[in-house]
Amino acid sequence: MPASVPCQGHVPTPQTNDLLSFEEGGFADWEIEPDPAKAAKMFKDNILNLHATGKPLSLAMDLGDSAEDRERAILYFYKKAHVEWASTLTCTLKGDPAIGDGVTRHFFATIMSKLQHGFDVSFGPGGTLLFEGEKDHLIPSTSHFLLESDFFVVAGRMIGHSFLHDGPCLGGLSLAILHVLFNGSPEEATVDIKDCADLDICETIKLLDGTAELLSEEKHTINDLAMSWDLPRVTSENRRWLLDKLLLHAVLGRTSRQVKQLRRGLKETLIWPLVTERKDTIPILFPRMSDAQCTPQMVLDKINWPTQDEEEDSDVSLEDTCRITGFLRTFVENASPNILGKFVQFWVGWNVLPKQLDVEVVDSSFPKSSTCFHLLKLPGHYKEYSVFEREVHAAILSVDTGFGMV
Template identity: 80%
Template sequence: MDLGNSAEDRERAILSFYKMAHVNWTSPLTCTLKGDPAIGDGVTRHFFSTIMSKLQYGFDIQFAPGGTLLFEGEKDHLIPSTSHFLLESDFFLVAGRMIGHSFLHGGPCLGGLSPAILHVLFGGSPEEAIIDLKDCADLEIRETIKLLDGEAELSSEEKDTINALAMSWDFPRVTSENRRWLFDKLLFHAVLGRTCRQVHQLRRGLKDTQIWPFLKERTDTVPLLFPRISDIQFTAQIILDKINWPTHDDEEDMEVSLEDTCRVSGFLRTFIENASSKLLEKLVQFWVGWNVLPRYFDVEVIESSYPKSSTCFHTLKLPRHYTEYSIFKTDITAAISTVDTGFGMI
């Protein structure tokens, strides 16, 4: 990836790579960041973190007036976008390849998909899928369908709203006799009926990466590939428990004093203890190259101007000069914000 290019140009390069046919996605991957001195495994981790972030939160390229999100809705209820442009351009095939490729290399996964979508993706009968009203990503459609849930008498205006939706999807008008049936049919179509081709493309993309036989044989790995967002929240204690704090076994050989080391390390601990889950995720990504927790983190206090990381060695390098927490917090936050552009580019 050329970091001198715009964010949109980098996205086009990534999409072109994953649109290539007949690629052996199980092969070893070497990544280079043009315009950044970083090399090694940390660059590969940055690459996978970038592509999975695009799938999770959207692309910068304005592909269509409807937006750039491939998966829409609430966390743990995400469904594929119904954008005709994204479907016809095979973006869900690309998404499947990205997800499988990242999984093969131990990288980040796509979290928060609707259980109903996952049920169908892995061969379950659509009619047997358990669909939650929250799975309907379009809030206007959801509110219309919700009117049918219950036994309260519908007003003329509510009936008109329901009938307009039902008739646009070739369903009959609402009556007292078909009310519950219509609720189920409209919800099914909103969640699974309009996304069946997208799910088919996603499955094809996963199969292209050759992980499909493994997933079918080991269904217990599916939650690892598509975790619930509520199950992957970063907490301060999880990160603190994995940190190897700097020590001064032989202080005469150390370039930084014990006092400076303890003070700056304390600032980092305070920052972690007070950061949000989202900020902690960004910190981990800055620290090791992606938002997957490693077995350990290392911390060094050094002579430097700004915080930086050696992602290949899981090492966060903090300048010794901080004497006020407010300045440390400002600089570490600025450093974390560079994860989308590269390493050391503040």
């Protein structure tokens, strides 16, 4: 158990009564709102307001703990059963003076990053990676340990909880997995060969594609896989049929229990009525990786650049302000999507772009951010872009080890 164990509010789970009250209270505007993003926001606001008077949840991490213990604290928080996930949330970072909404954003950014890229907790070789495969073709891991430990229930709670608070979402899941997750029939799912995360199995299934005669060794490999899944041996007549059946089982058959757990976790966060009644909100909850990434133009369009009037009372000259803001523009324009996402996280607390990003050139030693106010503070002493770039990169790296605010 980690040195700092987060406390949580535990109450009976009045989900059925709450949802009845939700409907009787007339909060159905989200069902008829034409814009799915606005509909989702309306639904989430109503759910959170409905639970605003409940016992609050508290999530705490101690920055003096090891990275593994901090991860255990997160997992401990989401492993708890019978929790009202729509209750008010208070997040605390012990060992860091940061407070406010920026801390909450930092927590959700950390949680969803770990869910997307894997936890480092040593439960087994290679850490804990819950979703495997190519971008936009991710499927749940077939790890027996993760399944038996209800890690996918935990994942569902994390995804739904972050969504409730307008936080980062899990991007890149296979469309076939999403189809089944939201009660679609496996037989009606469109399964792509890229959805097969196991490379050995994928290569075996690919042997069935085409019309060229199979070699004896290739038939042996295919038959071994088919018989292990209670499917018939390959013949010239059943070749295409067998390819489809093997692919369906590799992607959906082997992950059916994981998907059920994921669905259960999502339902516990009370967002299920939204995503089942408004299917057009599902891409908001589970975006494509390409849609979820920040682009330089997206960031530049949000920046509120310093003006001459704002700099009249500043300790930094207009010349220095223009030079540093020019450096900032160059950095944003040339940053990779990964670095840009981390930069936005340093700036506002997570990699979800707000309506506006403020920037100020100040008399200080290093880049800082006030995430609650979406304010980036850049020192005005840099004369060379290379030095500016190096220190901004150093600031971005602080997000992985601490809050990155001080």
